[in-house]
Amino acid sequence: MAKMQATEHDARKARRAWIPFLAVSALLIAAAMLGAEIYGRRTAIEALESQGHTDASLKVALLTAVLERPRALPLLLSEDQQVINALSQGSTEAIDILNRKLEGLVAGTQAAVLYVVGTHGVAVSSSNWREPISFVGNDYTFRDYFTRAMKEGTAEHFALGSVSKRPGLYISRRVGSAEAPLGVVVVKMEFDRLETDWRDARRPVYVTDDHGVVLITSIPSWRFMMAAPAQEADLAAIRDSLQFGDAPLTPLPILRPTIINATTSLVSAVLPGAGEAEYLRLIETVPTTPWELEYLVPTSEPIAAAVREMRLLSLAVLLPLIAIAAVLLRRRQVAATKIAVEQGMREELERRVVARTDDLSRARDRLQAEISDHRETEARLQVVQQELVQANRLAILGQVAAGVAHEINQPVATIRAYADNARVFLERKQVNPAEENLNAIAALTERIGTITEELKAFARKGRTAAEPVDLRGVIEGATVLLKSRFAGQLSALDIRLPPPGLLVMGNRIRLEQILINLFQNALEALEGRENARVQIAVAETEDGVAVSVADNGPGISPEILGSLFTPFNTSKEKGLGLGLVISKDIVADYGGRIEVSSGESGSCFTVHLLKAKA
Incomplete structure (x- = not known):
């Protein structure tokens, strides 16, 4: 009996819980419908205003074109x-x-x-x-x-x-x-033809003068009516001028304007053959005249469609939420009815919980031991990882240091040659050549400083920003650096300089480093050979500029050719194997590439660079 009474009491309580739920749901739906109407109406008016101003501007443009013709x-x-x-x-x-x-x-x-x-x-x-x-x-x-x-x-x-x-x-x-x-x-x-083009019974358009009198209109019965009521004295002056004959100058059937902004308002208008309806009145000035063009856009159907769409969207969002809330409430009520049944099971559950507590305690101890082992392993892995990062950092620093020595070695050797020459010239009392060599030495020391700064910048941020560079100057600068070291071999260089003003993207010093490496490799490959020839040519391609350095030397062996751009890979006894690696990296920094081909008749390195706009 007591169980039956408790069940009946729970049922009454559940029914009472649905009353506030239904009331809140009804209020939410009503608020959503009202909000959808307000938002839909506003968005529809904004869309009509935007499109209406566009249409009105086109009509003003047409009117202006018609006016300009006979002037x-x-x-x-x-x-x-x-x-x-x-x-x-x-x-x-x-x-x-x-x-x-x-x-x-x-x-x-x-x-x-x-x-x-x-x-x-x-x-x-x-x-x-x-x-x-x-x-x-x-x-x-x-x-x-x-x-x-x-x-x-x-x-x-x-x-x-x-x-x-x-x-x-x-x-x-x-x-x-x-x-x-x-x-x-x-x-x-x-303006008969213009009015015919404008004629649209659902979208009236008319032009008013500075007194508000309708001059040109798509609705003939509105001609010489007033866009707004005027003072009787003003009306009398207009009638006396006979400007509009005996027109009564009555106001247009446009009622209850609601101003939206300076050029837009909502009005009620009565069109011939139709009842009163709401319109969006848009006003555009007509250039070179004191006239204004007014355009009426019907709003009833667009606003109704927008409101209907927003209401459906609101219901599509709100009804599922209400349904979910109803399901949750129902589940809560079902859960409440099960509390009594679960109360009897709770004691059994608590007994089992106590029994399982010991098992869980032992499992916890094992888990803590495993967690401790995992933490020790993770700490060791972090130490190993830091050691690997440090080793990698040292390797990179070693490669950069070797690159600095390699790049500075060339101008230092040239400085030595210029110094020896200057000493000879001074012994011969030839001051002018000695002074030229000393000036060249000074320029090369500045060059070494610039190379050092460039390599320091490269080590710090990875690349130097590309800028337009005269390719002819780059080739001439590389040739000057090699002049002393290969004084007896420079006759082998067949340089076909590009025309002045051919610009490529890069940095002059770094591009000179590329060409110095290529020229030097080619000249060293030709040492002791008769009819030695190194041909340097420049050609413009679809996507840039190609600089080719071709020699008639013995070529590159297949073993070395396969790993030509690998660091420290070289066939020279005193070489470091970094010249081509650095050259490839520099070209890649500026969006280019290096191609190489080699055979028994010689080798050819082609540097592709991006062309800069003059």
């Missing part, structure tokens, strides 16, 4: 002799010639009308002189583009035609000087 006509016609003749002479013949000229120009310029107005404000010639709505004889003194052109020389004015009743942009220019004006040339430009 040159008034300038050209104001200086045309036939226009001047018609205004100054006023003869029927001159006016007839001008009428026909203007009529021909309209067809090729895409202007709506071209006409010429005299100083009294009456049109004397027009491209539509044959038509019933000819502008000839009409008085335009009330038009702003006439009065401003007479005063300022040029003007642009958008208005409704007083004769044609068609809207357009009037571009005017005075003929003659300000002191002696002859009249005004006017070009009227209409």
Whole structure:
């Protein structure tokens, strides 16, 4: 009985635990839906704003291109002799010639009308002189583009035609000087084709002037409406100017604007044939005019799609988490029901634990002994490892020291030869040659110091930074260093110097070391041979520059050739076997390589270097 009561009590307790869980889950889902709506709406508006500004900029570019086309006509016609003749002479013949000229120009310029107005404000010639709505004889003194052109020389004015009743942009220019004006040339430009290209019932676009009046629009019924309500005094002034005829100048059906930034706002708009909807209004200025282009992008569908996507994503993340939490809660309840059963088993478990404690204690002692052995072994391994690292370090230091001796030995030998020569010259009282040798000795001592610094830098950081080097100077410098030591053999060198200005990537001193090693090896291989010849050539390749050093010596034996670039491998009695190793490392540092070929007819070493830009 007591067990049954306990089970029923546990069941009631479990049911009560689900109530706060379901409440918290509902709140999380509601918060996630609200957050998804806010985030989805914001991201959708940002995407629409970015794309909308791009589209609006393209439309502004198209409008600017259309405007620029006819602006040159008034300038050209104001200086045309036939226009001047018609205004100054006023003869029927001159006016007839001008009428026909203007009529021909309209067809090729895409202007709506071209006409010429005299100083009294009456049109004397027009491209539509044959038509019933000819502008000839009409008085335009009330038009702003006439009065401003007479005063300022040029003007642009958008208005409704007083004769044609068609809207357009009037571009005017005075003929003659300000002191002696002859009249005004006017070009009227209409935007029917542009408005047709813009026409999209779902994405309205319109252009407003500095008063906010709609001039050009993809929705014809919006023409001459106001982008925003204006003061009655301003409206009266616009109506009195007859710029837009008898247009009522009522506000556009755009309501409740919410400003996002200086060029973007959210509005509600009523389009013809459609109900009220939300739009993103984007504003772009039109260069070279006081106009602004406004572009309405519908937001309902993109925002709804973005919100729907974000809600689905939120549910896809949140529902599995709630399900996992429900499973964990259920498992916790199941575990709670098992506590009573496990309570009886605990005593048995504790007894077994005590029995196993002794076994574990003994196992622990064995494990500690093994851990102690492992630590001693690890300590010995660390000592051995440190000894190996030290041995490796000593080997590297020995190789670097041997390399320093090898590289400095060449200029030291040359210094000795120059010193001997200088002594002989001094004994012969030949001061100038002796002075040249002493200067050469001084230069070589600087050279030794530079080599030492280069090798110290190499030992410290592994390589010298590559820079553009004149290859011709490198070859000449290597030849100078060998001049004294191989004075009797330098005639064997057939050097084909590259043109000045051929630059390779590297360091001059280190590149000279390579060529000295190669020249020296070649000359030593030719000692005692007749017709000895060492040919040095330079060739440009697809990926760089190749310097080849070829001799007609006995060649390299296959045993030595196989390990030619191994340290301390040499066939010379006094050689260290480091010259080619160092040369290969230097070339590799600068992204190049050394190739060697050898046979009975001689050996050829080719050094490939990266070409530098001049």
